[in-house]
Amino acid sequence: QSALTQPASVFGSPGQSLTISCTGTSTDVGAYNFVSWYQHHPGKAPKLIIYDVSNRPSGISNRFSGSKTGNTASLIISGLQADDEAHYYCSSYTFSTTWVFGGGTKLTVL
Amino acid sequence: QVQLQESGPGLVKPSQTLSLTCSVSGGSISSTSYFWNWIRQPAGKGLEWIGRVYTSGSTNYNPSLNSRVTMSIDTSQNQFSLRLTSVTAADTAVYYCARGTSYFDFWGQGTLVTVSS
Numbered sequence: 001q002s003a004l005t006q007p008a009s010v011f012g013s014p015g016q017s018l019t020i021s022c023t024g025t026s027t028d029v030g031a032y033n034f035v036s037w038y039q040h041h042p043g044k045a046p047k048l049i050i051y052d053v054s055n056r057p058s059g060i061s062n063r064f065s066g067s068k069t070g071n072t073a074s075l076i077i078s079g080l081q082a083d084d085e086a087h088y089y090c091s092s093y094t095f096s097t098t099w100v101f102g103g104g105t106k107l108t109v110l
Numbered sequence: 111q112v113q114l115q116e117s118g119p120g121l122v123k124p125s126q127t128l129s130l131t132c133s134v135s136g137g138s139i140s141s142t143s144y145f146w147n148w149i150r151q152p153a154g155k156g157l158e159w160i161g162r163v164y165t166s167g168s169t170n171y172n173p174s175l176n177s178r179v180t181m182s183i184d185t186s187q188n189q190f191s192l193r194l195t196s197v198t199a200a201d202t203a204v205y206y207c208a209r210g211t212s213y214f215d216f217w218g219q220g221t222l223v224t225v226s227s
Contacts, residue, residue: 001172001173001174003156036212036213038157038214045217045218045219045220046206046217047217048213048215051212051213051215052213089156089157091157091159091214093212097170098161098170098171098173099147099162099210100159101149101156101157101158101159103155104156104157
């Protein structure tokens with residue numbers, strides 16, 4: 001199985017909004033609404049921020065939102081803050097009864 | 111609050127077997143609502159799902175590792191385990207255990223395993 005495709009890096013200024021894409025295929029992202037997103041600060045455990053395409057776990061800011069069109073899912077971060085600077089990973093269930101992650105996107109807050 | 115903690119050797123020799131255990135607290139590993147997963151991250155690279163084990167002992171593995179991976183669960187100890195055979199330097203990574211359903215909601219802090227002679 002191939003990793004989902006994410007941009008390697010994105011940049012934004014405080015207060016701005018930005019979108020991170022996650023492109024898969026018709027056998028993973030396009031087939032199921034089981035796309036999730038994780039925020040990962042170095043040295044810490046990844047943190048779930050979006051599940052099942054667009055749902056936020058309790059305690060996650062509503063500045064984070066998710067969507068999906070076809071084989072591409074998106075994470076939208078609004079009102080960018082300094083502590084949003086981290087790596088972000090998408091993940092999807094696949095038709096093979098397995099899971100696949102994206103390659104990760106490094107978000108830099110300018 | 112569910113907590114997971116990985117444990118095991120931090121150094122494994124090439125061709126040998128990597129063995130890790132994940133201890134779960136704050137919740138029962140016998141719950142039928144969850145799968146128990148292993149995920150790894152080589153230095154400078156992204157996350158890779160290794161596989162999952164259910165309370166019944168049934169498993170699913172990443173096809174790229176399928177021939178070398180075995181996962182098991184010990185409900186009496188509230189633990190689950192990973193065995194990866196015939197390791198090479200490419201298996202050097204931070205290994206995480208995580209609870210999952212259609213997503214991974216609780217993760218361990220991760221443990222670095224280095225494959226080197």
